[in-house]
Amino acid sequence: MTKLDLEQEKYPGLRKGLVMIVGGLSLLFLTGVLLGFTVATFEHGGPNVTDAAIIAAILAMIAAVVFAGWKLWPRDIDEPLSPSTRKARNWMNVIIGFSVAAGFAFAVMEGPESASLFSNGPLNPVVAMLALIGWLVVTPAVSWAWWRNVDEHEAAAYRDSGIVAMHFYFFLAPAWWLASRAGWVPAQDPMIVFAIVTTVWLLAWAYRKYT
Structure with a gap:
């Protein structure tokens, strides 16, 4: 067993947190680049060979980040999962998948002129209604299903990070308002504040859960 293997066994939680934060931010950045470039490409008449190559390269980088995260993620050895913990993980995957799909769909439906989460311009009523249903109905329902199945450690990490x-x-918020x-x-801007606080x-959740 190498020194690296020993370090990985000694600090699996810290490694999970780093993989989640760095990998998640990288995926978020690359997905944003892919979406912005794709929308701009179709706005100007569709992709040519160069555009297709760039899109393929971005997709390859996304795949590389996912593969690296999978390879670097510490493997739990002889750690049986309770049915509730397994359900909580499944619901978390549903939350992540729904969030990514909803964000992508929202940006596409807004159109190339205003495909931005931080835009304050007029919004199509249909897009607004679908977004509100997703945010006020689907998200709370799935989050509640996840919360009902988390263990004590996960619940404590969630509460502490929320505080x-x-x-x-x-x-x-008051400091920015005064400045x-x-x-x-x-x-x-409320959405910028929202993004900062969510980050x-x-x-805080990753630190509390994995260290």
């Missing part, structure tokens, strides 16, 4: 995120928002009124920073929540 960290709420305190971060408690200080960030913007003084002319030091741009006006506060803090995810980082």
